[in-house]
Amino acid sequence: MQELNQTQVAQRLDQLIELSVQLGSNHDTDSLLQRILTVAKGMTNADGGTLYRPSDDKRHLEFHILINDTLGIHQGGASGVAITAPGIPLFDAGGDKNLDAVAAYAAHFGLSVNIEDVYKADVFNFSGMVKFDQLRNYRTQSILTVPLRDHEHELVGVLQLINAKDADGGEIRAFSPTDQRFIEALAAQAAVALTHQRLIAQLEELLESLVNLINIGIDEKSPYTGRHCQFVPELTMMLAEAVHNTETGPLADFRMTDGDRKELWLAGLLHDCGKITTPVHVVDKATKLETIFDRIAMIDTRFEVLLRDAEIAALKRQLAAGGDAAASAAIAAELAQTQATLRDERDFIRFANIGGEGMKPEDQERVRRIGARRWVGPDQVERDFFDADELLNLTIKFGTLTDTERKIINNHISMSIKMLEALPWPKHLKNVPEYAGGHHERMDGKGYPRGLTRDQMSVQARLMAIADIFEALTAKDRPYKKGKMLSESLRILGHFSLNGHIDPDLFDIFIRSKIYLEFAHKNMDEKQIDAIDESKIPGYTP
Structure with missing residues (x-):
């Protein structure tokens, strides 16, 4: 059995250290898993490898990545090629643990399994592997199967390597005890990285669920506001993408990463969260004499x-x-x-x-x-x-609304900012309060609640202001008004761009990119969508 010299051991340690760095910085699960399998294969000079992930119901091991150099197979992971092989059951029909399959055995007991020659082993059922070999004129010999478990001993995956090769002649050999120890070390690092990613994903899921919970509360309180909370973030992202794709003009340098997009999307969802504190009889006041009933x-x-x-x-x-x-x-x-x-x-x-x-x-x-x-x-x-x-x-x-009632309505934005600034936002979401809290500010400093000017506002807050106003103008479900025609809404918005209410550069992109029309056909009543002559829109030059 081939043992490693000091140079080879040092190389493997370098590989582990390098992988540790990559695991900490890589946030793409597919590429992360593929890197883990690739390093494991290279470290042991294995001909092939498989990475299994537990199914959602924890009753199967599902193929996630399958690689075989001799057969030229690369399926799953970041390859874009689907894996057609069925998963491995973890339990039989009677509910007992499946101990026949080596990967299932490793998964159940958290133990590594190192087999020198599967054709000579009588402990596990390798009929599926033998059939695989026969169909492809291949010979599986040595196998190393290592479970991946997190800090709570929960199964994260199973790593399986096949046919370790001699570094000199390329002959198939058994995986050595040193190979096994290095792969177990690698598996431990990989499990930590995968658990870290899973926890982050779960926290982000929880955050989005809490945001949706707030919007459900607002929606139940006022169905009119609920629609607004849904459409403003949608329109905000449409306009943001258009600005992102702009290559000329004052906003040509504006670019967003996927993280920036998520931050803006959350801000859009939360932009009116303060309305949860606004009395219903004010939010839904459909007539002048309405309180809890219409007088x-x-x-x-x-x-x-x-x-x-x-x-x-x-x-x-x-x-x-x-x-x-x-x-x-x-x-x-x-x-x-x-x-x-x-x-x-x-x-x-x-x-x-x-x-x-x-x-x-x-x-x-x-x-x-x-x-x-x-x-x-x-x-x-x-x-x-x-x-x-x-x-x-x-x-x-x-x-x-009376002046007093309007102040109560306007106070929702102050409450939104107060609520959002009270949260311990992580670094990548730290701008959510500013983005969400600026949609009632004006470019000339006459907005509220802080009287900010254009230079004091982010692009994201300024474009959300346009989305908020346009949705409010076109909405037909408000109890106190009818939805305006598209042409009238654009005319009003155009005047706003001229009088210092909204950002004229963003308004130009809003019209030039036809964002208004895309949103209208998707979310407005077709009866509201009339013919638009862009040359007659105030503040816009075709």
């Missing part, structure tokens, strides 16, 4: 009271007229006019309650005149038709 019904009731009182008063006057037909007709005509006026005012208030892009000053004044009417409530106390809060809400100029 327009109370206003309607008051109008019915005025209509009833007017009719009662007219009937009393007609009775007092003592059958004077002319007087009775005049009273009836006056009643009809009064009731028509009341019904017109009721319809106007119903319309005013809906909210919109802007309420005219004369309409606000009309609301105040109607509110000054007097009526007698159930408590027989005479009062103004609208109380102060109703009058305040019904005269809201834009949308359905």
